[in-house]
Amino acid sequence: MSNSSGLSIIPIQNFPLLETPCELGPLVVEALKKNNLSPQSGDVLVVAHKIISKAEGAVVDLDQVKPSANAIELAKRTDKDPALVEVILQQSKKIVREVHGVLICENHLGLICANAGVDRSNAGAHQAVMLPQDPDHSARQLHQALHQAFDVNLPILVADTHGRPWREGAVGICIGIAGMDPFLDYRGTQDLYDYEMQTEIECVADELCAAATLVMGQGNEGVPLALIRGLKVTHQESSSELLLRDPNRDLFR
Amino acid sequence: MSNSSGLSIIPIQNFPLLETPCELGPLVVEALKKNNLSPQSGDVLVVAHKIISKAEGAVVDLDQVKPSANAIELAKRTDKDPALVEVILQQSKKIVREVHGVLICENHLGLICANAGVDRSNAGAHQAVMLPQDPDHSARQLHQALHQAFDVNLPILVADTHGRPWREGAVGICIGIAGMDPFLDYRGTQDLYDYEMQTEIECVADELCAAATLVMGQGNEGVPLALIRGLKVTHQESSSELLLRDPNRDLFR
Numbered sequence: 001m002s003n004s005s006g007l008s009i010i011p012i013q014n015f016p017l018l019e020t021p022c023e024l025g026p027l028v029v030e031a032l033k034k035n036n037l038s039p040q041s042g043d044v045l046v047v048a049h050k051i052i053s054k055a056e057g058a059v060v061d062l063d064q065v066k067p068s069a070n071a072i073e074l075a076k077r078t079d080k081d082p083a084l085v086e087v088i089l090q091q092s093k094k095i096v097r098e099v100h101g102v103l104i105c106e107n108h109l110g111l112i113c114a115n116a117g118v119d120r121s122n123a124g125a126h127q128a129v130m131l132p133q134d135p136d137h138s139a140r141q142l143h144q145a146l147h148q149a150f151d152v153n154l155p156i157l158v159a160d161t162h163g164r165p166w167r168e169g170a171v172g173i174c175i176g177i178a179g180m181d182p183f184l185d186y187r188g189t190q191d192l193y194d195y196e197m198q199t200e201i202e203c204v205a206d207e208l209c210a211a212a213t214l215v216m217g218q219g220n221e222g223v224p225l226a227l228i229r230g231l232k233v234t235h236q237e238s239s240s241e242l243l244l245r246d247p248n249r250d251l252f253r
Numbered sequence: 254m255s256n257s258s259g260l261s262i263i264p265i266q267n268f269p270l271l272e273t274p275c276e277l278g279p280l281v282v283e284a285l286k287k288n289n290l291s292p293q294s295g296d297v298l299v300v301a302h303k304i305i306s307k308a309e310g311a312v313v314d315l316d317q318v319k320p321s322a323n324a325i326e327l328a329k330r331t332d333k334d335p336a337l338v339e340v341i342l343q344q345s346k347k348i349v350r351e352v353h354g355v356l357i358c359e360n361h362l363g364l365i366c367a368n369a370g371v372d373r374s375n376a377g378a379h380q381a382v383m384l385p386q387d388p389d390h391s392a393r394q395l396h397q398a399l400h401q402a403f404d405v406n407l408p409i410l411v412a413d414t415h416g417r418p419w420r421e422g423a424v425g426i427c428i429g430i431a432g433m434d435p436f437l438d439y440r441g442t443q444d445l446y447d448y449e450m451q452t453e454i455e456c457v458a459d460e461l462c463a464a465a466t467l468v469m470g471q472g473n474e475g476v477p478l479a480l481i482r483g484l485k486v487t488h489q490e491s492s493s494e495l496l497l498r499d500p501n502r503d504l505f506r
Contacts, residue, residue, distance in 0.1 A: 006468050
């Protein structure tokens with residue numbers, strides 16, 4: 001997947017704090033230039049979803065939210081803020097699990113995650129940040145803006161940090177994609193002993209977002225952009241729907 | 254998590270193919286030297302479990318395995334090789350899910366994964382590679398061998414590639430650890446807007462193994478070692494048990 005000298009995961013420093021909706025492409029271009037980074041073939045740009053959500057205005061003032069009776073009831077059962085639960089319900093197709101303090105939802109995109117991805121951290125006071133309405137569309141827009149600015153095909157991955165069954169701690173995963181194949185498919189290739197590998201499909205997009213999350217951090221030191229250099233990327237149109245397992249083939253819902 | 258110049262994920266080339274049990278430490282030291290890599294403070298070494306399994310003889314000749322009646326029955330239901338299923342059962346505490354072609358097990362370490370981690374790829378003809386008996390112990394042994402050779406504290410992560418619920422494709426995760434804190438804990442820190450972050454614990458160990466898997470590849474081009482450079486590592490004694498969610502707090506078993 002990489003050339004022999006390996007990969008670099010480069011954090012893009014000093015990205016401005018977004019307070020109001022804005023056009024993200026020019027800000028990303030400027031940030032790359034200020035970091036003296038000229039994207040080149042084989043690079044991939046990982047973007048924390050939060051700056052996309054904020055640029056697109058996917059932020060809600062919880063003081064303005066009127067929780068439904070359903071949300072109030074669910075908030076009581078899970079010990080959460082009723083206004084926050086109302087927003088979570090609006091973002092969800094289905095509640096997958098609920099217990100005290102935890103609400104695992106399938107969001108409008110089909111992603112299964114805590115609180116349907118609605119997050120109070122790094123939002124303003126009494127605000128919550130939602131996931132972008134269509135992260136693939138957001139990724140494609142950035143892909144185009146960067147192509148115009150740098151004349152290079154720079155795949156975009158939109159990252160969020162999600163918990164998982166069975167394992168402690170959250171990891172970066174890909175929730176939006178433009179310009180690259182998210183998978184590396186080993187099926188049909190021969191292994192070291194000529195036993196044909198049958199089941200191995202590697203989710204490169206999630207691994208890249210996990211790698212980028214290592215340099216992004218959270219909280220005060222948040223860095224919302226990371227450039228990954230040194231991949232052998234397969235450039236192609238793509239969709240984050242490919243990353244979601246068909247519910248009929250999923251044993252854990 | 255990283256310094257401002259970011260991370261490097263460096264594949265260690267030309268590691269020898271292991272055919273028989275052997276002492277792994279000297280081979281890893283030699284491979285690092287041949288790649289002109291002198292481990293330094295802040296480095297982490299990710300090791301594909303397969304070379305540990307092979308060095309420790311955790312390889313089984315399927316022709317020598319006599320499947321139990323139970324294994325034969327389960328093999329029929331899941332359309333698998335009875336000898337392979339026998340080995341899987343021997344490695345498992347519990348079958349978590351079984352359907353045609355898929356067997357999700359909790360292995361003797363408490364890891365939940367397909368086939369209890371028993372793998373026919375990159376093993377010899379009619380052989381299967383099991384997970385190491387005690388990957389933390391293996392990691393600690395390597396940690397000591399590298400400290401002796403290079404006089405540096407080089408944390409070791411043992412990686413395997415696992416599928417996940419809800420998402421397509423497998424990703425690298427950590428199944429053994431020595432010498433570092435596997436988590437980055439944001440609880441109690443202040444975010445950009447002084448809203449206290451309550452739930453965020455990042456599983457750095459899994460993210461590092463995912464990043465390393467990007468350069469390791471599989472099949473013919475397999476590279477079983479990757480050095481990660483540029484982290485702010487918290488050196489400490491550790492255990493991969495920390496990565497396993499307590500079954501009582503797990504909503505997806």
